Amino acid sequence: MKLSVVILNYNVRFFLEQCIRSVQSAITTIDAEIIVIDNDSSDDxxxxxxxxxxxxxxxxNKENVGFSKANNQAVKVANGxxxxxxxxxxxxxEHTFISSLKYAETINNLGALGVCLMDGTGAFLPESKRNLPTPKASLLKLLGVGKNYYANHIDKNKRGEVDILVGAFMLLKRTVYxxxxxxxxxxxxxxxxxxxxxxxxxxxxxxxxxxxxxxxHYKGESTQKDKAYFDRFYGAMKIFYSKHFHTNIFFNGFVNIGVSIAKATNRASSSKNNSENNTTKKTFLLTENLTLLKTISSTIETxxxxxxxxxxxxxxxxxxxxxFDSNYMPYDQIFRVMKDLNGKENTFRIHPPNCNFIIGSDQSDQKGTVTVFS
Structure with missing residues (x-):
């Protein structure tokens, strides 16, 4: 078997369904399997x-064992x-895995391979490619003033070697893993x-x-920056630096002060929702399916x-x-349109193939919205 796609889920039932359907369309010509591991979701x-x-x-799983342990569980039973x-x-x-595997086969000593991630507005997510997060770079990033945290030496549309990739999409040989x-x-x-x-x-x-x-990737790196977020982020930083860098009481104190400042400066904006009311916009449905048009029109009443x-x-x-009706426009075309129209106050929803809902997100610090057809 060539490829095992491991999807770790926690309470995102509709996003998971779209993800699975898109993966299925992308592996039709590949000897591949899909493994879903669920961390005790309370939804269906x-x-x-x-x-x-x-x-x-x-x-x-009967409890939420976290990202690392769950993915390790799944890879243990993978065959790819x-x-x-x-x-x-x-x-x-539709071409994600074909192109990724083809490129992976050309790289000597490949570790992990990442791709260009965009959010639900079509905006590039800079966490797609990062430099090694030195203590200074991470602290400045946490304070919102860092410039060296991301791998800006490589254009977002180009290929090249980077230090750090994001866990939303990582492809690598199972033996290397x-x-x-x-x-x-x-x-x-x-x-x-x-x-x-x-x-x-x-x-x-x-x-x-x-x-x-x-x-x-609907939910980007900028998750809601509340107290719990900073506590988890700081905890992860401490683990990483204790394992890979020399730290001392002065460094830990300095970082602790930085985290406290970041908590204070971000508290005011953490609960603000800037999502625009889409009923004020002209709405276009990209489809040839008149039944779908009738169904969506009666559901959202706009x-x-x-x-x-x-x-x-x-x-x-x-x-x-x-x-976008994905039975009419393939995901590859949908993504291109979203990227082209990003930054022009447009908003987007996708009707995944053979689904009874539309899904999307107007900002990358939230999980997005789902409208289920009646």
């Missing part, structure tokens, strides 16, 4: 997988030459991907970024115009709301 994620995707291997660690709140294009003992289970949340990337580098492997392949994807060849759009 597991029931959905067992009902809709009975052929998929589902591992149901390569494994891809994939977040459930992602969607891949096992050689470095997978993700460090001392981490529960945050920091696992940084530690893993660095372990690969220390073992003599080269991490690479592939900017010409785009993956949609005027919707059904249009052809050819409209993007003739004009640019701003302050509009677009709903």
């Amino acid at each position: 994620s597991c029931l959905m997988v067992k009902t809709i995707f009975p052929e998929i291997l589902l591992i149901e 030459e390569y494994v891809c660690i994939l977040n459930p709140d992602t969607a891949v294009s 096992n050689e470095v003992n997978g993700f460090d289970e001392d981490y529960f949340m945050y920091g696992e991907d940084i530690d893993f990337s660095y372990k690969l580098k220390k073992a003599g492997y080269r991490n690479h970024y592939m900017g010409d392949v785009t993956v949609l 005027p919707i115009k059904s249009v052809s994807k050819s409209i993007f060849a003739y004009k640019t759009f701003s302050n509009n709301h677009f709903i």
Whole structure:
């Protein structure tokens, strides 16, 4: 078997369904398997997988064991030459794995391979490629003034070697994963991907970024920055530096002060929701399915115009709301349109293939929204 796609889920049932369906479309010509591991979700994620995707291997944990331990569990039963660690709140294009595997085969001593991640607005997520997070760089980043945290020496659309990749999408050989003992289970949340990337580098492997392949990642790095976030982030920093750097009481005190400042400066904005009301926008549905048009129109009760994807060849759009029917427009085309229209106050929703909902996000610090058809 060539590829095992490992998806760790926790309470994102609809995002998980879209993720699985997009992966299935992307592995039709690859000898591959999908493994879903669930960290004791309280929603009906597991029931959905067992009902809709009975052929998929589902591992149901009875408690939330965290990111590292769960992914390690899944990789232990994987059969692929390569494994891809994939977040459930992602969607891949039809060519994602074909292109990634082809590129991976050309790299000597490949560690992990990452791709260009964009959020639900079509904006590039800079955590797709990062430099080694030295204590100084991480602290400045936490305070919002760092410039060297991200790997800006490589254009977001280009390819090249980087230090650190993000755990939302990591593709690598299973033998390499096992050689470095997978993700460090001392981490529960945050920091696992940084530690893993660095372990690969220390073992003599080269991490690479592939900017010409785009993956949609609804919830970006900028999760809601409340007290719990900073406490977890700081805890992950302490674990990472204690394992890989020389620290002392003065360094720990300095970082502690920085985290306290970051908590104070971000508290005011942590609960603010800037998501715009999409009912004020013109809404376009990209489809040829008139039944879908009728269903969505009756569900969201706003005027919707059904249009052809050819409209993007003739004009640019701003302050509009677009709903993409993925049975009409493949994910690869949807991603290109979202990137092209990013920054122009447009918002986007996707109707995944054979689903009874539309899904999307208007900002990368939230999980997004789901509208289920009645």
